[in-house]
Amino acid sequence: MVEHQEYFGNAAQIDLAKRGNKLWMLLCNDPKYSFYGRMVSLCGPGDDAVARCAALANLQGAMSCQYYPANQADAFCAELESLHLNSSRYEQCRGEATAIEICRQTASNAALPDSVTLTEISNGSSVGQIRSVAELSLSCGVMPVPGWAMRGESRDGVCLVLEDEAGDAVATASSYMCNHPESPRGKDAFWGMLATREDWRGRGVAQVLGAEAIVRMADRYGAESFNTGVTADNAASLALCAKLGVTPSKWTFIGCVDPSTFGHGQITR
Ligand SMILES: CC(C)(COP(=O)(O)OP(=O)(O)OC[C@H]1O[C@@H](n2cnc3c(N)ncnc32)[C@H](O)[C@@H]1OP(=O)(O)O)[C@@H](O)C(=O)NCCC(=O)NCCS
Numbered sequence: 001m002v003e004h005q006e007y008f009g010n011a012a013q014i015d016l017a018k019r020g021n022k023l024w025m026l027l028c029n030d031p032k033y034s035f036y037g038r039m040v041s042l043c044g045p046g047d048d049a050v051a052r053c054a055a056l057a058n059l060q061g062a063m064s065c066q067y068y069p070a071n072q073a074d075a076f077c078a079e080l081e082s083l084h085l086n087s088s089r090y091e092q093c094r095g096e097a098t099a100i101e102i103c104r105q106t107a108s109n110a111a112l113p114d115s116v117t118l119t120e121i122s123n124g125s126s127v128g129q130i131r132s133v134a135e136l137s138l139s140c141g142v143m144p145v146p147g148w149a150m151r152g153e154s155r156d157g158v159c160l161v162l163e164d165e166a167g168d169a170v171a172t173a174s175s176y177m178c179n180h181p182e183s184p185r186g187k188d189a190f191w192g193m194l195a196t197r198e199d200w201r202g203r204g205v206a207q208v209l210g211a212e213a214i215v216r217m218a219d220r221y222g223a224e225s226f227n228t229g230v231t232a233d234n235a236a237s238l239a240l241c242a243k244l245g246v247t248p249s250k251w252t253f254i255g256c257v258d259p260s261t262f263g264h265g266q267i268t269r
Helices: 010-026 049-060 071-084 099-109 127-139 204-223 235-243
Strands: 061-069 084-096 117-120 157-163 169-177 188-196 227-231 247-257
Touching: 049 071, 049 127, 049 247, 061 071, 061 169, 061 204, 084 099, 084 127, 084 204, 084 235, 099 204, 099 235, 117 188, 127 157, 127 169, 127 188, 157 204, 169 204, 188 204, 204 235, 227 235, 227 247, 235 247
Parallel strands: 188 227
Antiparallel strands: 061 247, 084 227, 084 247, 117 157, 157 169, 169 188
């Protein structure tokens, strides 16, 4: 794994996050776009969505288009492919007030094993802690955000990690405010990046961390709804999300990659 200034992943993922950060400095005042650390995304697709997706993918290497109507997603992906862009489709799972209530119940009933400690990443977290979260995420196929994003330095957010007695991350979950505060989606948060080390799976820890992240975002930042992209074949993630009241919506997340810049790899699971 290559690491540079708390950027993590393979060279293409690191370049993507760096370009995304630079582009966000130019676009952060435009409510059409959103960002939480990975790359600039389109959050209000209109008639010119194909052109905007292509431009963002060309500039960054990859992008995602959120809130794209699910019943038109296949045709949209075909249009992107005709421009020599690779597309992938994620269900846009979404939870609102009911999900927040389910998560409150889940978090208040949670009993984590004594051998692990739940920690929230902050400004004061060590470089080693950040690296441990990133390495766990990557080992589970999930692209982490850069360290400064985990620390909450770019967007309001919560990055939770469950650490074992050796201080190694065994599970993580995150949520960030990602949209322009004045956009109609200003209270929508991105939620997810759930990852549990294989030997810790099936013990309910992702459910607790996912619930905690939602409750903290609702209470601290007034987040009213939570969105995440899950591929239709990720049964474990879909079941976990559903358990927390985060279910497939009428929208999709479309992932769009410019292979001439990013190569043929996947952005994230
Ligand atoms: C998805 C993932 C985070 C779940 O972690 P976990 O700690 O094992 O999950 P939990 O034990 O908290 O499971 C909570 C609920 O999720 C569902 N679930 C979890 N794993 C499941 C599986 N393999 N198959 C079906 N349902 C599953 C169940 O409903 C479960 O509740 P139950 O055990 O009471 O039935 C883990 O499998 C993982 O890291 N996967 C790879 C990374 C990934 O896909 N992340 C999501 C990206 S969108």
